[in-house]
Amino acid sequence: MLVPDEIERKDVMKIIETPVNKNLNLETFYPNITKFVFGKTAIKYYKLYSADRIQIIYADTYDKIRLILINDRKKIRKEEVDTIIHRLLKVERHAVQVDVNIKQKMQDAGSKFSKPRKDIILVEYTVLEN
Numbered sequence: 001m002l003v004p005d006e007i008e009r010k011d012v013m014k015i016i017e018t019p020v021n022k023n024l025n026l027e028t029f030y031p032n033i034t035k036f037v038f039g040k041t042a043i044k045y046y047k048l049y050s051a052d053r054i055q056i057i058y059a060d061t062y063d064k065i066r067l068i069l070i071n072d073r074k075k076i077r078k079e080e081v082d083t084i085i086h087r088l089l090k091v092e093r094h095a096v097q098v099d100v101n102i103k104q105k106m107q108d109a110g111s112k113f114s115k116p117r118k119d120i121i122l123v124e125y126t127v128l129e130n
Contacts, residue, residue, distance in 0.1 A: 018048040067123040
């Protein structure tokens with residue numbers, strides 16, 4: 001049974017925007033991940049966030065908004081993914097495509113990581129044109 005402190009703590013994950021002080025390309029931060037996920041796709045803009053120990057890349061590619069969740073220390077829980085989707089995209093999980101096997105696909109394609117990545121998750125949200 002959950003005590004009140006645990007219930008409150010569960011929903012308190014803070015998502016903080018990480019400032020980028022220089023005009024740097026996203027590929028500078030995460031070269032292998034961005035090459036694999038975006039390829040030659042044009043990125044309209046991107047933002048970097050952190051939620052606890054999860055680094056989040058928010059990238060708008062005109063037709064889709066992609067979130068790449070990266071954790072170097074542990075597997076990312078489903079509840080954490082749902083919270084991030086809800087807070088950053090303002091939609092429910094059924095409105096997006098979640099790929100929890102992106103790390104394995106990258107390794108199968110021959111990608112090497114400069115530092116160990118415990119878990120990588122790709123979330124894609126198709127933007128509807130009005």
